[in-house]
Amino acid sequence: MDRDLIRKEVLGFKAYSPGLNIEEIKRKYGLTRVIKMASNENPLGTSPVVKEVIALNAALAFRYPRAGTPDLCAAIGEYLNVPAKNIVCGNGSDEIIDLIIRLVAKPGEDNIVAFKPCFSIYKLQSQFAGVEFRQVPLSKDFHFPWDDLFQAVDEKTKVVFITNPDNPSGFCAKKEELEAVLSRLPQSVLVVIDEAYIDFALPQAEYSLLSDWQNYPNLVILRTFSKMFGLAGLRLGFAVLPDIYADYLQRVKLPFSVNILAEKAGIAALNDKFFYDQTLETVRAGREFLSMELERLGCKTFPSQANFLMFLPPVDASEVFEGLLKKGIIIRPLKSYGLEEYLRVSIGTKEENKLFIKELEEVLNGSK
Numbered sequence: 001m002d003r004d005l006i007r008k009e010v011l012g013f014k015a016y017s018p019g020l021n022i023e024e025i026k027r028k029y030g031l032t033r034v035i036k037m038a039s040n041e042n043p044l045g046t047s048p049v050v051k052e053v054i055a056l057n058a059a060l061a062f063r064y065p066r067a068g069t070p071d072l073c074a075a076i077g078e079y080l081n082v083p084a085k086n087i088v089c090g091n092g093s094d095e096i097i098d099l100i101i102r103l104v105a106k107p108g109e110d111n112i113v114a115f116k117p118c119f120s121i122y123k124l125q126s127q128f129a130g131v132e133f134r135q136v137p138l139s140k141d142f143h144f145p146w147d148d149l150f151q152a153v154d155e156k157t158k159v160v161f162i163t164n165p166d167n168p169s170g171f172c173a174k175k176e177e178l179e180a181v182l183s184r185l186p187q188s189v190l191v192v193i194d195e196a197y198i199d200f201a202l203p204q205a206e207y208s209l210l211s212d213w214q215n216y217p218n219l220v221i222l223r224t225f226s227k228m229f230g231l232a233g234l235r236l237g238f239a240v241l242p243d244i245y246a247d248y249l250q251r252v253k254l255p256f257s258v259n260i261l262a263e264k265a266g267i268a269a270l271n272d273k274f275f276y277d278q279t280l281e282t283v284r285a286g287r288e289f290l291s292m293e294l295e296r297l298g299c300k301t302f303p304s305q306a307n308f309l310m311f312l313p314p315v316d317a318s319e320v321f322e323g324l325l326k327k328g329i330i331i332r333p334l335k336s337y338g339l340e341e342y343l344r345v346s347i348g349t350k351e352e353n354k355l356f357i358k359e360l361e362e363v364l365n366g367s368k
Contacts, residue, residue: 042230067255093237170304323363
C-alpha cells in the first residue's frame with residue numbers, strides 16, 4: 001500500500017483546519033461588516049511606508065533574493081545592536097523553529113521540552129522530526145512552573161522552548177527569572193526564548209534577554225515581523241544565536257526561503273519608528289480599555305504583556321464565541337489549547353475595541 005511509504009510519525013497528523021474567513025462569515029450570517037480580532041495581527045495593518053516600498057520593488061519579483069538575506073541581517077543587527085553574523089532570517093519564525101529542532105535533536109533518541117499549552121509549531125515540528133516532545137502544564141494562574149520544567153529535563157533533552165510573553169495567556173516572565181533558569185539548565189540544552197510579542201511588553205527591558213544574549217552560549221532568541229511590524233502575510237522572522245548555531249543554521253536553511261519583497265519590507269519596517277510608536281500606543285491603550293471593560297462585564301481577565309487578552313467569560317465560552325460571530329466579531333476560542341472555558345481577543349483599533357465590547361455585552365445579556 002502507498003500508505004506504507006509514509007513515516008509513522010506523520011500518519012497521525014491532521015491537516016490544519018482554519019475557521020471561516022471574513023467573506024464566508026459575511027455570506028453565512030448576512031453581514032456587511034466583519035471585524036477580525038482573533039489572530040494577534042497588527043491593529044493598524046501594514047505601515048504606509050512599507051506598502052510604498054513593496055510597490056516600488058514589485059518589479060523585482062522575478063529576481064531571486066540573495067541567499068542568507070545579508071542586507072536584512074545587517075539592518076536587524078544595527079536595529080538591535082547585534083552582530084549580523086549572529087542573525088538568521090527565515091520564512092516566519094516557524095521555519096527557524098523547525099530548523100533548530102532538526103539541527104540539534106536526534107530522531108528516536110532525544111527530547112524537547114515546552115510548557116502546556118504552547119505554540120503548536122513546537123510540538124508539530126518535533127513530532128515530524130521524530131523527536132519526543134514533553135510538555136509541562138502551566139500553573140493555575142498561567143505562570144511558568146520552573147521546578148516542574150527542570151524535572152522534565154534530562155540528559156537527552158536538546159531544546160527547551162519558552163514563549164515570553166506567552167500565548168494565549170499573555171503572561172511574561174521577568175528577565176531575572178529567565179537568567180535564573182539559564183543558570184540552572186545545562187549548557188547542553190539549547191534554550192529558545194520565543195519573543196514574538198516582546199515589543200508589546202512594557203517596559204521591554206525588564207522582560208527581554210536580548211541585551212545579555214552574548215552571556216549565554218546556549219541561548220537562542222526568536223523574533224518576528226508578524227506582530228508589531230504588521231508583516232504576517234509576508235512571513236518573516238529571525239533568530240539571534242551564538243556563532244556556531246548561526247553558522248550551521250545558515251548552512252542547512254533553504255537559501256531563498258525569505259522572498260525579495262519580504263526582505264525589502266522588513267528593512268523598511270525597522271526604519272519606520274512612527275508606525276512602531278503608533279502601534280505600541282494603540283495596543284497599550286486598547287489593552288487597558290479592554291481589560292477594564294471585560295472586568296466590568298463579569299469576565300475574568302488575565303494580565304497581558306502582549307497584543308491580546310485571554311479572558312474567562314461568565315457564561316459558556318462557545319456560546320459567546322458563536323454569538324459574537326453572528327454579529328460579525330471574530331475572536332479566538334481556546335479549545336485547541338485545551339482551554340475550552342477561555343477566549344482570547346486581539347487588541348484592535350479604538351473603534352474595533354468599542355464595538356467588540358458593545359456586542360459582547362449584548363451577547364452576555366442575551367445569555368442570562
